[in-house]
Amino acid sequence: MQTLYDHAWEIRKAYGYRVYGDREAGRKFRTFLHGRAWIHAEGPVALFDHAVGWLRRHRVLLPGVQVLARQVSEVRAAAERRLHATVASAVRRADPALSAELVALLQVPEGGRRPGPRERGWPKRWSGWRRFPRSGWAG
Incomplete structure (x- = not known):
């Protein structure tokens, strides 16, 4: 009787694939994934x-979808934390008072509602035909 893993074993033997848990391939894969999430x-x-493309090119057997999705999610979260720390550090170096001002922008005033764009005095949007009724686009 053929077991669940016999097919994977045959692929590894015939085509030279490695298992997903291989230490060397795993280290290279995590390095690729972290770099990709950070740069792009x-x-x-x-x-x-x-x-998936990297695993195929480097002849590593694909893990289950949930395993790979979880790893991608964890790498993206790590890249987001790294980006936040990098930006926060740059803000503190640029102007120590700036980070407090940025946090103050996130505070919701009493009453639990921020003023809308018109209440803040922003101009209302105009469409092109109202702005240039006779000549079309200005040029």
């Missing part, structure tokens, strides 16, 4: 697709 501003689906 792409969503989880794109990062997942690049991860």
Whole structure:
């Protein structure tokens, strides 16, 4: 009787694939994934697709979808934390008072509602035909 893993074993033997848990391949894969998440501003689906591509190019047997999705999610979260720390550090170096001002922008005033754009005095949007009724676009 053939077991669940016999097929994977045959692929490894015939084509030289490595298991997903291989230490060397795992280290290289995590390095690739962390670098990709840090350098490129792409969503989880794109990062997942690049991860699958890397595993295939480097002849590593693909893990289950949930395993790979969890790893992509963890790497993206780490990249977001790193980005936040980098920006916060740059803000503190640029102007020590600036970080307090930025946090103050996030505070909701009494009453639990921020004023809308018109209440803040912002101009209302105009469409092109109202702005240039006769000549079309200004040029």
